Amino acid sequence: MAGYIEDRWLNKRPDPATGKGDRYKVAGIPGVRARTFQTLDDAKAWLAKASSQAREGEFVDPRRGLITLSEYIDKYWLPGKPQRGKNRKNINERLNHIRPQLGALPLRDVTAAVLRKFIVHLEETVAGSYGNSICSTLASILDTAVEDKRITSNSARSKSVVFPSKKVKEKREAWAPEVVRAVLEAINPRHRIAVVLGAGCGLRQGEVFGLSAADIDFKDAQIHVHRQIQLDGNTMLYKLPKGEKTRVVPMPASVAAELRRHMREYAPLLIELPWGEADAEKTQQHALVLTNAAGNANNFKNWNVRTWKPALVAASLIPKPEPGARRGAFTESRKDGFHVLRHTYASVTLREEEDIVTLSHWLGHETPTITLEHYAHFMPQSGAKGAAAVNALLAPPTAAKTPLVLKLPQHSPALIWKQYPDKEPAARRHTKVGRSEPPPSWLGPSQVPRAENHLPKAS
Template sequence: MGHIQDRWYKEVPDPERTPKKIRVPTVLHGKGMRYKVRYIDPDGQERSKSYPDKKLKDARAFLAKVETDKLTGDYIDPEAGKTTLREYCDNWLKGQSQDESSQRTMRSKLEKQVYPCLGARSLSTIGAATIRDWLSWMNGKNISESHKSQVFNLLSAVLSAAADEKKIRTNPCKTKGVKKPVPDKRKITPWTEGRLRKMQLALPSRQFVVIPLGSGLGLRQGEILGLSPDDIDRHQMTVHVDRQLAYVGNRPLFKLPKGRKTRTVPISRGLLEVIDDYLEAHPPVTITLPWGKTTGDPVSVRLLIVNDAGGVDPGDAFHRRHWLPTFTRAGLTYVPGNDGMHALRHFYASTLLAQGVTIKELADYLGHTDPGFTLRTYTHLLPSSHEQARRAVDSVFKPRRPEKVVSGPGTA
């Protein structure tokens, strides 16, 4: 049990009434804090906290709370919260994915959107009001709601870890008084086949196969640029999606697909013919790059797509040099947020759903870990089951009369 020391007074034997004791001033009387709460923390270390004169009640309340928190497991070391957010984040990042591009992305978000307001603050001083002020600061910047949501989730993950480690009592991002940024919600509008064909015809010959790979296999940009003809199993008529081409800064490397999730995707005969025709004109080029990180072991892959110099383009360079100019050549207007290479995956998803492929199967083909995410993304593209429901009921209650043709809007 802890105790409270009165630094201004001490008890000594009463010379006139043994064994009674009397209080007498110490040499510290009237100097500094009067009361010092002393206690042993759960790690066996002696701790203390001082209070001024006339604050004995506060000192007793503090000691009672410390002892209660020790019993319930809620004890927080007062010194732990003195670590700055930046210092804690540096340590926290060591326990996250060590993928270089992931680390770079997280550090960039912290440096640009978190540290300017909160980096120098100690953890114990970051409360709900501080988080609201930070959100207000972000609202004054040219930052999309989706990006603000990502940054908020990153900071919340950091503070949840701090709470788990008893650096702070609770995560202020999760209090009722803090409103979490809501990402922009927009329904995906898949390309028409006509738009897809125009883009395919307008792409340079060397990059022509990008369109069928994205729209026919549902590959992400890095997966398209990292695909090899050796990934195609012609016996099983499948494609093994085992790698992507990625960049850390301007340094290219091969690594596992997003989420470190490899997958197998069925390939159609028609698409295989398109790839074979492309290979006749543009044989694969062997590219050797490090695996997993810029200092990783070198891996050689025969790539389908390379640039005119026989090398590889970063994703942003491919977008700038090849993708954007194709819209102009095709006579199309580029729509930001809708016309990136991800539009090819959306086209693939809409095509498969229209043909009755299940959400679970589509999630597997797209490399989504959670089919629920696939459903939330593409639910508005699911074909109506009304006619199937009518046919199912008609199989029990078979209609006897000919079907009537109902005239109305749109009929002639």
């Protein structure tokens, strides 16, 4: 077995001031740094373990795991990830949830117990699907640390560590018509058209910002969704819509009227932006329908703080910031983000019994399954048939129905013997069946024969 144990006290005594000092030194193992121990048993155990792992190529020096999680992310993990674009933006947003809770811990202290507690925190603060994405990013970081021989195993892959479920999704909520009208009245008139396009055509925020005059077909009452505006860092750029899917959506007459009015008051402006990436050489120019007062394309961050949130405050949907609060310190509310207009569009469309496949195309979803998962609860009578079936199952038994009794017309005795001419009295055989006439002299009112008295007897 490679390596040896050295008794350091033969040459070096404990520190006279403290009386402390590790006595035994383990060294000589190829690829393994020397370590010292206070007891011989600890030194022997370490020598055996380190030698075995060194032979199998699995040795990880515990001291390499002393680097903090945040330091490892910045120095070794992030440099291997995309440096630009939406992917980097998404990574940074997830790291903003990881760093405050775990960033100061050494890598080797990110144990399964720590992660279970972290997941409980996520489940209380973010949606299940987003929490799952955060945990997946953390697991990727720890996988890389294992490959770099910083830690021996990834605690995020332990059986006891269960990520938040992707399938647990927040129920989509739509605004009531009066709320939409309140926001339309409250928002800056220049930006009113954004609310109209979101609630009236289901466009995403970036698609509203990227809509050009050439995309609007007033003749066929259609809007062509060809692009969106996105942020790459602080740089705005044109990109294809989400999923790289262009589409055509119907334009209701009310939306067309609003667009005509808006374009008369605020003429479309030609805006040139990079295409696809912030540093792309290729650019495009489009006459944008919605621009800011300075004549530029709308920046998401500025628009949300300067236009959208103040409108929500004016419509009494969120509280006004406290006096002296920093600019933009509005109450965060996911359910009242711009995307709620898209949910509202889906709700009013489904309540008018539009089919789910058509709506999926209008919204630009990848498959109708996504539309159904998000918006099935907006469908008319959703769940009513199931509730009715359960009510029938659990309802108390009802009393047996009374058999129907045949009631014969009192003044048409001929009907009784129609099927049995041989039983008909001779005096009545000349009467036409079905005629309503007074009873004959031979039949008093109290002597109307009953049907059961004149049926042939069973032989």
